[in-house]
Amino acid sequence: MLELWADGAAKSALVEFAARAVDSVAPEERVAVFDNDGTLWCEKPAYIQLDFLVRRIAEQVARDPALATEQPYTAAASGDLGWFGDAVTKHYDGDDSDLKLLAKAVLSANATITTEEHAARVNAFFADAKHPTLGRPYTACGYAPMIELLRYLESFGFTNYIVSGGGRDFMRPVTTSMYGVPPERVIGSSVGLIFQNGELLTTAQPEFLNDGPVKPVRIWARVGRRPIFAAGNSNGDIEMLQYTAAGSGPSLALLVHHDDAEREFAYDAGAESALQHVEKAGWTRASMRDDWKTVFSD
Amino acid sequence: MLELWADGAAKSALVEFAARAVDSVAPEERVAVFDNDGTLWCEKPAYIQLDFLVRRIAEQVARDPALATEQPYTAAASGDLGWFGDAVTKHYDGDDSDLKLLAKAVLSANATITTEEHAARVNAFFADAKHPTLGRPYTACGYAPMIELLRYLESFGFTNYIVSGGGRDFMRPVTTSMYGVPPERVIGSSVGLIFQNGELLTTAQPEFLNDGPVKPVRIWARVGRRPIFAAGNSNGDIEMLQYTAAGSGPSLALLVHHDDAEREFAYDAGAESALQHVEKAGWTRASMRDDWKTVFSD
Numbered sequence: 001m002l003e004l005w006a007d008g009a010a011k012s013a014l015v016e017f018a019a020r021a022v023d024s025v026a027p028e029e030r031v032a033v034f035d036n037d038g039t040l041w042c043e044k045p046a047y048i049q050l051d052f053l054v055r056r057i058a059e060q061v062a063r064d065p066a067l068a069t070e071q072p073y074t075a076a077a078s079g080d081l082g083w084f085g086d087a088v089t090k091h092y093d094g095d096d097s098d099l100k101l102l103a104k105a106v107l108s109a110n111a112t113i114t115t116e117e118h119a120a121r122v123n124a125f126f127a128d129a130k131h132p133t134l135g136r137p138y139t140a141c142g143y144a145p146m147i148e149l150l151r152y153l154e155s156f157g158f159t160n161y162i163v164s165g166g167g168r169d170f171m172r173p174v175t176t177s178m179y180g181v182p183p184e185r186v187i188g189s190s191v192g193l194i195f196q197n198g199e200l201l202t203t204a205q206p207e208f209l210n211d212g213p214v215k216p217v218r219i220w221a222r223v224g225r226r227p228i229f230a231a232g233n234s235n236g237d238i239e240m241l242q243y244t245a246a247g248s249g250p251s252l253a254l255l256v257h258h259d260d261a262e263r264e265f266a267y268d269a270g271a272e273s274a275l276q277h278v279e280k281a282g283w284t285r286a287s288m289r290d291d292w293k294t295v296f297s298d
Numbered sequence: 299m300l301e302l303w304a305d306g307a308a309k310s311a312l313v314e315f316a317a318r319a320v321d322s323v324a325p326e327e328r329v330a331v332f333d334n335d336g337t338l339w340c341e342k343p344a345y346i347q348l349d350f351l352v353r354r355i356a357e358q359v360a361r362d363p364a365l366a367t368e369q370p371y372t373a374a375a376s377g378d379l380g381w382f383g384d385a386v387t388k389h390y391d392g393d394d395s396d397l398k399l400l401a402k403a404v405l406s407a408n409a410t411i412t413t414e415e416h417a418a419r420v421n422a423f424f425a426d427a428k429h430p431t432l433g434r435p436y437t438a439c440g441y442a443p444m445i446e447l448l449r450y451l452e453s454f455g456f457t458n459y460i461v462s463g464g465g466r467d468f469m470r471p472v473t474t475s476m477y478g479v480p481p482e483r484v485i486g487s488s489v490g491l492i493f494q495n496g497e498l499l500t501t502a503q504p505e506f507l508n509d510g511p512v513k514p515v516r517i518w519a520r521v522g523r524r525p526i527f528a529a530g531n532s533n534g535d536i537e538m539l540q541y542t543a544a545g546s547g548p549s550l551a552l553l554v555h556h557d558d559a560e561r562e563f564a565y566d567a568g569a570e571s572a573l574q575h576v577e578k579a580g581w582t583r584a585s586m587r588d589d590w591k592t593v594f595s596d
Contacts, residue, residue: 028480115518172522182326183522193518195511195537198544200518213493220413220491220498222520224470224481239493246496 001152003293004145010254010291013284014149017229017252018156025228025249027157032229033219033240034150036164036171036188039233039256040179042141044265045133046085049170052125054084056109071101107191108204115169115193115200122173136296142178143288144297146231146256150179153229161185161227163219165211165236169202187218211236216243231256234271241274241283253283260288263295299450301591302443308552308589311582312447315527315550316454323526323547325455330527331517331538332448334462334469334486337531337554338477340439342563343431344383347468350423352382354407369399405489406502413467413491413498420471434594440476442595443584444529444554448477451527459483459525461517463509463534467500485516509534514541529554532569539572539581551581558586561593 005011021030037043058076060067067073075083087098110118129138150160162181164171168188175181192205210218216239219227230244233256241253255278258267268275278285288295303309319328335341356374358365365371373381385396408416427436448458460479462469466486473479490503508516514537517525528542531554539551553576556565566573576583586593
């Protein structure tokens, strides 16, 4: 087991933790939580969900060309994907103006359809969308060693949850086939829904942005137990990892480190503070370059 | 099986539905949702949670007698439980003033403690609190035929959830032992939580009031599937039953009817509209008097 993990500190920590958990933690308390973007699947050069949303925004502007006078519809219509990245960069530089336009468009992109229709749009996207630089289908962009880890923990009686800043209903249609994690164990960001004539309709109202300190709150809301294992890769996972590590029994907080420019991407941006916690708080770092024998399955 | 159910239309409907579900619905889609107050356990003469909250409010005023100048602390201090019932009656008569005072006190009654401390308070309450007229412990106030139904559906591969207007974290400590439903499958009303120093703390801010049209929304949020079985007893369950019945495959919407003054309580108040739906929408009515051989286990 864990054959895709190279011998080393990370693999040893996982093996020792699983043994301790089986010895001293009741099966129903063996709860493991995994971030998704950058932890279970690739998040560069852009979030997979952003590709889904930009395609939808382009579709909206194609149907209603009058929209093209405003951002982000102008950029989507002209295929100027740089604008979307710049909106985020400008936000980090203190200028929220483009990000606000983007957020508004993103929230309304899939509004006022049933949850079933939303799932159909997501399925249509994943049926043929490919990663822009890796060339593989997005559904093959999951990290093989992490998927192996999901199965490994299950073999010790763990129940796995996904706890992501990504959209709950964007992930759900593919988490069972990609990760073996069913919809009821997917915790993510969401828009409000309304009930009408027997159906649930999406709205453009934000409900939860499942990031940072919101993650432990939503874990409790959904699970009602404190996890004993958590895996993340960025600053938005810090509180989830802290919550897990603060439990009274055995626990493991794992941080996936993107240091593999050759096989995936190398970046610390957005993870600086999380990486500092590895030293300060005794978390376990998984180096993609050194700890993973392979990144993707073939 | 279903030995506590008398032969009749309700029992037949349950048996036929279970057989149809097994024939034509994938196991993971066999989702059943149960309201709690009045559906799984007794809700008269007052919600069990109200007893928990009034005791806590009395405790607060005992520690800080200055609180007694305001309602509901005055009533709690003097043991005037009638005030609490009157607050609700006045609300139905269009006067919200007392209910607002009550809601404020209820929200702050267990604020600013960890989720673990909250669970300990709930456990302490259930350890010795008894039903005021039935004389039995609250933990023995679950309806035996409904608990039998939970097991019956499980035997056909169903996964049961509780979907209640009651407090999520008030129910969770007892749902496993009373109903065999673990915390991750308890959906209820909630206050906001905040994350601080590795712990989750309760606040006095309302988050969800899980009633009426909110129920199907929270079911989707938590489960990501439309249930095929739903049981309720009041107007607050109508939308959950409609959502269930509007699915494309086999479904059953069950309404527990409190018509048994001798063994429990007889009341249609708060269920008038739901009872009308039984006729209009083809839901199944379970008469406590006629369909249940016994109400409580002994």
